[in-house]
Amino acid sequence: MKKRDKNHIKTLRTSLITLIVFTLLCCKNEPKQQLKETLTGTKLQLKYASGFSCKNYGSYKVLQITKSWPNASKTYKYIIISKENAAKTSFLKDEYDGIILTPIEKLVATSTTHIPALELLNVENSLVGFPQTNFISSEKIRHRIDEGFVKDIGKNESINTEILLELNPNLIISFGIEGGNKTIEAIKKTGIPVIYNGDWAENSPLAKAEWIKFFGVLFNKVAKADSIFNTIETNYIEAKNIAAKAETKPTILSGAMHSDIWYLPNGTSTEAQLLKDANVNYLWANTTGSGSLKLNFEAVFNKAQQADIWLNPSNYTSLQNLENGSLHHTKFKAFQNKSIYTVANTTGATGGVLYYELGFTRPDWVLKDIIKICHPELLTNYTPHFLKKLP
Structure with a gap:
């Protein structure tokens, strides 16, 4: 190579290095813009869910969880922003419970109710950790578990923080409980964002299903989430209208006894709402409360001895199990006529009950x-x- 060419290359290289250094210095010295919420954000449209809200400001979103558990008094507030925009923005961190950077490539979920939304939005490959993976029924996720892509991180009450830190997820989706979760609080201090999902605290089947839009916000798939929910809503309303044509309304018993207490849904629960929309006569439809009803055997027997159908006798999986649990169970007409149906026998490969995973997202199927x-x-x-006759 000629000496002139070598000098030319050397000059170009020096100029390039100078340009790069200058650019970096300019970027470094460029003041970050303070994030300010305004009234101009686009509000996420929700028809049923009341536990969360979101405003889109273009370069970032503000997501609020107002009901992470029943009667929750604290509102959790999160910023959702791309890594590029976050690098140019400063935050008043005391105003927010977490800064969530997108795209979310590694996610830890903590409830099986989170799984269907990930699949429906085609982002299930982002899941890298889950507590007690045996509870997961999804065939897609089970395959990823078997291949080692999804790690078991222990139990919700005592998450294995060592495994969690090795996974280094972009986000943990937890569910709020009154009194808090000490393990989750400890994880927050590591710098991993934790966001609460309160789908279970909603008071209607369609409100719970609408939380798919929560995942749509996180994964920038709001339009897809909206389309999926609209289909579920349409199917649910069509099924409800079909049920309204029924000429008879069978009487319904639910729940079962444990330690001399009979647990069954109160009349304001989502289970009772499904029974109402199915146009049946749930014998405790007029009760109220925030949790399950807790009755003695006599109170249940006096009202439901002649009930036509018995739905979801707790976790009992056969007539024999039900009889072994208490001879009192055998005294009902529904037991004698073998008119008992349960979700407990529809399970995944490792025993997870499919209803507890998919029922929130597909209330149209539950209603049907x-x-x-x-x-x-x-x-x-x-x-x-989900529902099968008790064998």
Whole structure:
């Protein structure tokens, strides 16, 4: 190579290095813009869910969780922003409970109710950790667990922080409980963002299902989440209208006894709402409360001895199990007629109950299951997804 060419290359290299250094110095010295919320943000449209809200300000979003558990008094507030925009923005961190950087490539979820939304939005590959993975029924996620892509991180009450830190997730989706979770509070101090999902605290089936939009916000898939929910809502309303045509309303018993206490849904629960929309006569439809009803055997027997159908006798999986649990169970007409149906026998490969994973997201399927059992003439070609007759 000629000496002139070498000098030319050397000059170009020096100029390039100078340009890079100058650019870096300019970026470094460029003042960050203070994040300010305004009234111009676009509000996420929600029809049923009341536990969360979101405003989109273009370069960032503000997500608020107002009901992370029933009667929660604290509102959690999160900023969702791209890594690029975050580098140019300063935050008053005391105003927010977390800064969530997108795209979210590694996620830890803590409830099986989170799994269906990830699949429906085609972001299930982001899941890298979950407590007690045996509870997961999804075939896609089970395959990823078997391949080692999703790690078991222990139990919700005592998450293995060592495994969690090795996974180094972008975000943990937890669920709020009154009194807090000491493990989750400790994880927050490591700098990993934790966000609460309060789907379970909503008071109607469609409100719980609408939390798919919460995941749509996190993964920048709001339009897709909205489309999926609209389909679920349409199916649910169509099923409800079909049920309204039923000429009879069978009487319904639910729950079962444990340690001399019979637990069953109160009349304001989502379970009771499903029974109402299925056009059946739930015998405790007029009760109220924030949790399960707790009654003695006599109170239940006096009202439901002649009930036509018994739905979801707790976690009992056979008539024999139900009899072994208490001989009192055998005294009901529904037991004697073997008219008992449960979700407990529809499970994944490792025993996880599918209803507890998918039921929140697909209330249309749950409603159709009940209609099929209680009004079989109305859905002649439908096969239930969750409910099966107790063997």
